[in-house]
Amino acid sequence: MNIDVCEVTKRYASHAAAIDGVSLTIRQGSFWTIVGPTGSGKTTLLRLIAGLTPPDAGRVLLNSQPVLQIPPFRRSIAYLPQGNGLLPQWTVRQNLLKPLRWRRLSSTEVARKVAEMAAACDIEDLLDRYPHELSGGQRQRAALAQVLIQPVDCLLLDEPFKHLDIVARDPFIELLHAHRQSTGQTIVCVTHDREEVARQKENYVAVLREGRLVQAGTRAELAASPADPFVFSLTSPFGIELFTGTLCTTPDGGLFSCGDGRTRAVVPLHFLSRTSTAETAITMVVPRHRFFLFPNAGEHVAREGVSFGIGRIIRAVENNGVLRVQFDIGDRHCIMCRETEAVPELVRRLRPGNTVSVVATDVRFFPACGTNINRA
Incomplete structure (x- = not known):
């Protein structure tokens, strides 16, 4: 999926703009990380891309079509919110089955997909538990599995590794990159963690501060000509x-x-x-x-x-x-x-x-x- 964010602005009540004139071009099959301190507008930008929040100015295009003119069920987007998105009344297995129910797959194919994704996200022993029975890290892994199992064109992930320590994140970062390469999906991931970005190699980075886009490009481009010390720090794995x-x-x-x-x-x-x-x-x-x-x-x-x-x-x-x-x-x-x-x-x-x-x-x-x- 190609995504074009065109001079988008979003304000809440009388506060300063959460997103202020941001433009960003995201091409099919690319992996983008949106990074910035708390309150910089990262989640708002993700919701604008998903069509969950309308902009006050500018527009968001999905494959050249305005996102708000596309019915939600035709946007081909899987969105993982910070709250992990699992339905509390369902087991982990039922949560994984939910996005596959309308895909006209055989029961054998559905069972295979669930088993493969459970193994990839290390939740095989958690499938019959409810979300309240899981630790924060286990819930995060289950929520990530629920998103990755969906056959869509774009994944929007808001702090997907929030409850995982920095060492435990590496296998899941590698999993996301491998998943993108095998499916061709476009992935946009939000984080406030500078070290998480620095440990990634094969991705694009967009840096937000106070609702504005500071700089965007590959990690190599940011390292060659950083706009400020914070941008430069994103290229250093240890700070x-x-x-x-x-x-x-x-x-x-x-x-x-x-x-x-x-x-x-x-x-x-x-x-x-x-x-x-x-x-x-x-x-x-x-x-x-x-x-x-x-x-x-x-x-x-x-x-x-x-x-x-x-x-x-x-x-x-x-x-x-x-x-x-x-x-x-x-x-x-x-x-x-x-x-x-x-x-x-x-x-x-x-x-x-x-x-x-x-x-x-x-x-x-x-x-x-x-x-x-x-x-x-």
């Missing part, structure tokens, strides 16, 4: 560190000084071409997986990266195959995260109090902003 201060140019590059006066960094000349601002006060952004720590402090000369000088290890913790190292540079507490197998043995042996040379790559510069991006 980012922000440093706000001033950048003074030198013949060989630049010297960045944080507002605390103690945290400084030497910026090579070729990094200055990445600055998206001519402001003196800027924010330097470093992906946490792009910090490099060298145990022989003072011996490493950073030619390809931004050098922060000497840092001190606070602690290092390994969990689920990821090494998380907390360290100080100047008055700043920072975090380096990387998959353990990609970390040199010398770095894995770091202990609290050890000193290291700190270097960062893939650094970006933006106009000065706050430091709460990782919590957005």
Whole structure:
């Protein structure tokens, strides 16, 4: 299904626009993630696409037809609301059977589809339970199965992994991508979780803030030219560190000084071409997986990266195959995260109090902003 959102605006009562002049083109068979902080208009946009909420201005087209002119039963859309959409008076099995009842399928075919989807979503042992007998994560998996089993052209999913921890989400993200590839369905997924987006690879991303579209494109396009630090953070699976201060140019590059006066960094000349601002006060952004720590402090000369000088290890913790190292540079507490197998043995042996040379790559510069991006 092709979806065209054309200059759509939606207001509620006297409040500011929930959606303000948003335009977005979603092509058949693509996977889109709509991301933004709470209250940015994500759910409203999803409901506008589904035809559940009429716009105050603009229009939404499904395969070039206005969605509000298409009868609901002909829109070929399956919608998963945040409340999971399961009917409480029915068992999980009955909820899965519901969308198949009018498809003129044999009882054998229906039973096969239910069994396959139950296995894919790991709910085989839950089919004869009622929603109130399930945990939050189990209800979410059952609701996802109910949507995926429907033979429609488009899936609209509002926070489908809300009750699953970040590690448990990965198999279901892979399931969605595999499902899209096998069915050719268009999938639009809403989330507020920056890390969830960063862990996905084969999708398009639309970033909303205060009802407006900040940026849209592939993850590669967002990484190449991010509109702001939050957009850039969507390309980092472990979050980012922000440093706000001033950048003074030198013949060989630049010297960045944080507002605390103690945290400084030497910026090579070729990094200055990445600055998206001519402001003196800027924010330097470093992906946490792009910090490099060298145990022989003072011996490493950073030619390809931004050098922060000497840092001190606070602690290092390994969990689920990821090494998380907390360290100080100047008055700043920072975090380096990387998959353990990609970390040199010398770095894995770091202990609290050890000193290291700190270097960062893939650094970006933006106009000065706050430091709460990782919590957005």
